[in-house]
Amino acid sequence: MTVTGTARRSRISPEREAELHEAVLELLREVGYEALTMDAVAARTKSSKATLYRQWGSKPELVARALRCAQPVSLRDIDTGSLRGDLRRMVELSDDGQMAKDTALMRGLAQAVHSSPELHLALRQLLMEPEITGLGVMLQRAVDRGEVASDNPAVRFVPHMLIGAFIALPLMEDRSVDRAFLGDFIDSVVFPALGV
Structure with a gap:
């Protein structure tokens, strides 16, 4: 389907x-x-x-x-010439108020996907896959430029890391992701995992 x-x-x-x-x-x-x-x-x-x-x-x-x-912008459209610049630009383009609203929506939808395979499929195809594809393009450019080693096993887990941050923070600290947290998370978790 x-x-x-x-x-x-x-x-x-x-x-x-x-x-x-x-x-x-x-x-x-x-x-x-x-x-x-x-x-x-x-x-x-x-x-x-x-x-x-x-x-x-x-x-x-x-x-x-x-x-x-x-969504404010597609990740595929961000190309600053470096992975650090691309991910920083992603954070800059984020809106704290919109992320708070989106976190509340996604929390509710996370429950609904368990009882609606059609919703799960639509969210995956129309919302998640385009962003994961855009992130993949961004990461491949970083590999092509030599910023990230082509055999770095963390590359394939970057979407999981970012999605996990959006899910874990509200559960663990009862607050929504904001630009400050997202920037810190990328600097402290994503870049070290990628060797950047």
Whole structure:
């Protein structure tokens, strides 16, 4: 099973699409994934359910695309000429307020993926894989430049390290990841593991 929304043709302007995505995220924060319905999204956005289904196909895909569009920049688009610069730029482009909101959303969605294989698939394909691919491109450039040894076993675990930081900090310290923590984590954990 794959998410097929990319094949649909949009009749919605980019501005309207952004408005719909923001409404989905607001509803998610208010009621959680399980209670979020296409009817509620349609009512909140003054659109029809048919339009929502035609554009996004399903609730899991709509949620995953809304989360994807909330990302400030794709990691693939960051290229400062060094891995240190790239990861620092990633931190600079992050927003503490947005990360706090995203942490709360992801905490709720982490529960929902256990009961919804469709949500799990949509989040993985539309949210996680593009970022992991972008991070992979960033790391490969660092290997190609000689910043990171090509046989360094930690390279393949960088996504796990970063995702783990976002999951562990709220669990261990009951706070959201912010730019200061993310920068410290990268300097103290990621760079040493990569030998940078």
